[in-house]
Structures are given as structure tokens and as C-alpha cells.
Amino acid sequence: MATPCPLPALLLLTLAALSLSLSPTPAAAARFACNATAPRASTCQALVSYSPPNATTLAAVRALFQLRSHRALLASNNLPPSTPTTAPAPSPVRVRLPCLCSGGAGATFQRPTYKVRAGDTLDAVARGAFAGLVTYRDIAAANNVSDPNRVAVGQELWVPLPCSCDPVGGEPVVHLTYVAPAGSSVAGIAEEYGTTEETILALNRMPDAKSLLAGQVLDVPLRACSSAISSSAIDRNLRVPNASYILTANNCIMCGCSSTTWQLDCQPTQGLTPSCPAAKCGDLFLGNTSTSATSTCESTTCSYAGYTNSSSFTILANLTTSSVCNAAGISPAAQPSHSLASRLGSPARWSELIVGLHVALLCLGFLRRD
Structure with a gap:
């Protein structure tokens, strides 16, 4: 006949097994x-x-x-x-x-x-x-x-x-x-x-x-955010995820990642490096945006395109065009800020609506009985 395991020993064995199962070592x-x-x-x-x-x-x-x-x-x-x-x-x-x-x-x-x-x-x-x-x-x-x-x-x-x-x-x-x-x-x-x-x-x-x-x-x-960086630029493999930024071009440029557009947002740094070459697209400076004269749904931005050091330190920039309207052709400024869709966009809001409907149906049931 097997000798029963004393309670303290059984407890120790259980704790040991539990500690192994929770071990932080893979x-x-x-x-x-x-x-x-x-x-x-x-x-x-x-x-x-x-x-x-x-x-x-x-x-x-x-x-x-x-x-x-x-x-x-x-x-x-x-x-x-x-x-x-x-x-x-x-x-x-x-x-x-x-x-x-x-x-x-x-x-x-x-x-x-x-x-x-x-x-x-x-x-x-x-x-x-x-x-x-x-x-x-x-x-x-x-x-x-x-x-x-x-x-x-x-x-x-x-x-x-x-x-x-x-x-x-x-x-x-x-x-x-x-x-x-x-x-x-x-x-x-x-x-x-x-x-x-x-x-x-x-x-x-x-x-x-x-x-x-x-x-x-x-x-x-x-x-990582999409970018307009040239394949010939030194920082061509620049990848920036959300909730971070990167200093590039000898600390002359700061690039962040927008979780709204998922486009790289690069701006000249202020005061980090005293001698940085100008980054411009014609009359627009890097990071500046202008709206189209023919369409309110299009905007043109002077976007960062990398830097080179072959003959001289140069910061590249290109004009990029993007749409700022939704699928219905409505610009953000024209969209109602308190529409039903925006108020019910989250799961919590939908839950509130469903609970409210249930309460309303129950009340209707009681009214019919009376």
C-alpha cells in the first residue's frame, strides 16, 4: 500500500511545479x-x-x-x-x-x-x-x-x-x-x-x-511610415515606426511617423546643428504644405527625400501630392465633427446604444401589458 503524501510535502511539490510553470526564462x-x-x-x-x-x-x-x-x-x-x-x-x-x-x-x-x-x-x-x-x-x-x-x-x-x-x-x-x-x-x-x-x-x-x-x-x-526618400540617398533605408522619431542628415532633419496618414513627417531641427544646408522645393521649405488652386481635396508638400555627401553635403526634397478628402470627396474641414458615425465609432458607444435599445424595448413591453 502506498504511503499517503503528507500535506506539507504535497504543498511544497505543488508550489515547486507552479514556480516552474511561471518561470520567466524561455x-x-x-x-x-x-x-x-x-x-x-x-x-x-x-x-x-x-x-x-x-x-x-x-x-x-x-x-x-x-x-x-x-x-x-x-x-x-x-x-x-x-x-x-x-x-x-x-x-x-x-x-x-x-x-x-x-x-x-x-x-x-x-x-x-x-x-x-x-x-x-x-x-x-x-x-x-x-x-x-x-x-x-x-x-x-x-x-x-x-x-x-x-x-x-x-x-x-x-x-x-x-x-x-x-x-x-x-x-x-x-x-x-x-x-x-x-x-x-x-x-x-x-x-x-x-x-x-x-x-x-x-x-x-x-x-x-x-x-x-x-x-x-x-x-x-x-x-513603418512610407516616405519619399530617394533610393540614391545615404539614409534610403530609413524606417520610422509610430511613437518615435529619428534624427538624420547629420542631425539637421527630424523625422517622425504619423499614425493618421502613415507618411513620414520630416522637419528641419532647431538649434541642434549650426550649419545645415537649406532644404527647399522651389518657394516651399521642407515640411511646408500648400493646397491646390484647382482642387480643395489636394495638397502639395515639400517632403524630405534623403541626403547625399558625394560632392557636398546636400539635403534632398521633392514635392509630393496627397488627397486630404475622404471617399465621399469631403474635406476634413467640411465634415461634421459630431456626426452619429463619430459618436458611435467605438465599441463602448455601440454597447451603450444596444443597452439603451434593450431598456426601451423592456419599457414598451411593460406599457403594452398595462
């Missing part, structure tokens, strides 16, 4: 598919979503990831250019890093690196310093370390964070390396970052949404 290293092989397409700028284990500053984040510019960190997080280095870092904080495709997978190129301190193990570096963005196996393989528990103090380690440069659905995107927090869902992540559940499952080769683990490193594609 079962395997993340490998993001990155199949681009053309010289221009095999490298890109990717984003990493980093959640610092403790409160920290922007300067500390910049030092950890060896970012060359404080302004680049501000731009990735949509912070004002005047934000000081001592300001607290948001959590999570977005870090822009170069990504390289090789052998069907992508990894951040040469950065970040980490200098081993006394008492460090590769697991502590992976899960502590870099908050689970990478596994100790990845670091060991990248640095030819045979014993992950034995690393020399002062040893310089390359930390290869997973990334990608591939288009998604035929469209260019900015890939975000994201660690799924406990309690999150694929649907919630997709909604937060403006993509679909199916896209996240396909990119991360997940059988279904239920297979998501706490601490799993995900490839989340961020839609």
Missing part, C-alpha cells in the same frame, strides 16, 4: 528569421524593448548598450531632445541597434558588449543585466565559452540580441525584440503594438496563442 534561445541577403537589405536598424531590473537613468542604459548618441535614445522613446542624460529611463525603454542577417537568422551587430565582473556567470549576465533578452547559451556560443559558469573577470563578451530585417507581408517594418511579461497574451501584445495575433504567431513559429511563455522573447513587427 525554454530555448530565440532565433528571429532574417533571410535578407542583398547588401542593402541584410542590415538594418532594429529596436529592443528593455525592461531594467531596477530603476535606472538614460545614461546607464546608453552605457549598457554602447549607444553612440544620447539623442538617438531619446528619439527611439519619443522623448524631447532637451531631456538630460540623468533623467530616469522609462520601463520598458526602446533601444535602437544595428541588426545583421546571417545564416537565416538575425543578431545585433557587434553591440552590445559586456565586461565580466567578479561573481558574474553568463546566466546572470543574460537574465540580470540584459533582462532575459538573450540566453546564456547564446552568449556562450557567440564567445566560444565552453563552461558558462566560468568566465574571467574583465573578459569582454559580445551579447548577440535576436533581431530581424525582413519585410512582413511584403511591407518594410521595424522589428521589436520584446520579452513577454507574466500574464500577457498574444492578442494583447498584438493590440498594443498595432499588429495581428496571426502575424506574431507566424513570425515566432508558435503553434497557437496558448503556447506563449512568461519571459519568452518575441519578434514583434512595428509598421
Whole structure:
């Protein structure tokens, strides 16, 4: 006859199993598919979503990831250019890093690196310093370390964070390396970052949404704004997602992404660089817009087209024409601001309408009975 398991022992076993199921460490290293092989397409700028284990500053984040510019960190997080280095870092904080495709997978190129301190193990570096963005196996393989528990103090380690440069659905995107927090869902992540559940499952080769683990490193594609940048420009591969901006053309131009038009909105910077060449389209300066003389539905904008440095530093600009009317040919100014469609556009409004109809029908029923 089997001896019954004492209650305390059973409780301990249950807690142990529960802790394993909630472990923030993914079962395997993340490998993001990155199949681009053309010289221009095999490298890109990717984003990493980093959640610092403790409160920290922007300067500390910049030092950890060896970012060359404080302004680049501000731009990735949509912070004002005047934000000081001592300001607290948001959590999570977005870090822009170069990504390289090789052998069907992508990894951040040469950065970040980490200098081993006394008492460090590769697991502590992976899960502590870099908050689970990478596994100790990845670091060991990248640095030819045979014993992950034995690393020399002062040893310089390359930390290869997973990334990608591939288009998604035929469209260019900015890939975000994201660690799924406990309690999150694929649907919630997709909604937060403006993509679909199916896209996240396909990119991360997940059988279904239920297979998501706490601490799993995900490839989340961020839609990038369309632009008029010339294919011959130095910054021809410029990709800007929503809720961020980029400084380009030697910090002379600031480009943001509008989630309304999904067009790149570029303006000359003010006071960052003293010697910037003028960017004009005839009589229009960069960013200026004029309406058509023949149609109130058309507007012409002096749009940023990149910069060159072949003979001299030059900022390119082209005139682009876009429609500002809806499908019915009504311009935004002529559309009623409090139409029924606008008041009932959200699911909450529709719910209010349905509840109101139910109440009205119930009242009618009582009236008929009386």
C-alpha cells in the first residue's frame, strides 16, 4: 500500500511545479528569421524593448548598450531632445541597434558588449543585466565559452540580441525584440503594438496563442511610415515606426511617423546643428504644405527625400501630392465633427446604444401589458 503524501510535502511539490510553470526564462534561445541577403537589405536598424531590473537613468542604459548618441535614445522613446542624460529611463525603454542577417537568422551587430565582473556567470549576465533578452547559451556560443559558469573577470563578451530585417507581408517594418511579461497574451501584445495575433504567431513559429511563455522573447513587427526618400540617398533605408522619431542628415532633419496618414513627417531641427544646408522645393521649405488652386481635396508638400555627401553635403526634397478628402470627396474641414458615425465609432458607444435599445424595448413591453 502506498504511503499517503503528507500535506506539507504535497504543498511544497505543488508550489515547486507552479514556480516552474511561471518561470520567466524561455525554454530555448530565440532565433528571429532574417533571410535578407542583398547588401542593402541584410542590415538594418532594429529596436529592443528593455525592461531594467531596477530603476535606472538614460545614461546607464546608453552605457549598457554602447549607444553612440544620447539623442538617438531619446528619439527611439519619443522623448524631447532637451531631456538630460540623468533623467530616469522609462520601463520598458526602446533601444535602437544595428541588426545583421546571417545564416537565416538575425543578431545585433557587434553591440552590445559586456565586461565580466567578479561573481558574474553568463546566466546572470543574460537574465540580470540584459533582462532575459538573450540566453546564456547564446552568449556562450557567440564567445566560444565552453563552461558558462566560468568566465574571467574583465573578459569582454559580445551579447548577440535576436533581431530581424525582413519585410512582413511584403511591407518594410521595424522589428521589436520584446520579452513577454507574466500574464500577457498574444492578442494583447498584438493590440498594443498595432499588429495581428496571426502575424506574431507566424513570425515566432508558435503553434497557437496558448503556447506563449512568461519571459519568452518575441519578434514583434512595428509598421513603418512610407516616405519619399530617394533610393540614391545615404539614409534610403530609413524606417520610422509610430511613437518615435529619428534624427538624420547629420542631425539637421527630424523625422517622425504619423499614425493618421502613415507618411513620414520630416522637419528641419532647431538649434541642434549650426550649419545645415537649406532644404527647399522651389518657394516651399521642407515640411511646408500648400493646397491646390484647382482642387480643395489636394495638397502639395515639400517632403524630405534623403541626403547625399558625394560632392557636398546636400539635403534632398521633392514635392509630393496627397488627397486630404475622404471617399465621399469631403474635406476634413467640411465634415461634421459630431456626426452619429463619430459618436458611435467605438465599441463602448455601440454597447451603450444596444443597452439603451434593450431598456426601451423592456419599457414598451411593460406599457403594452398595462
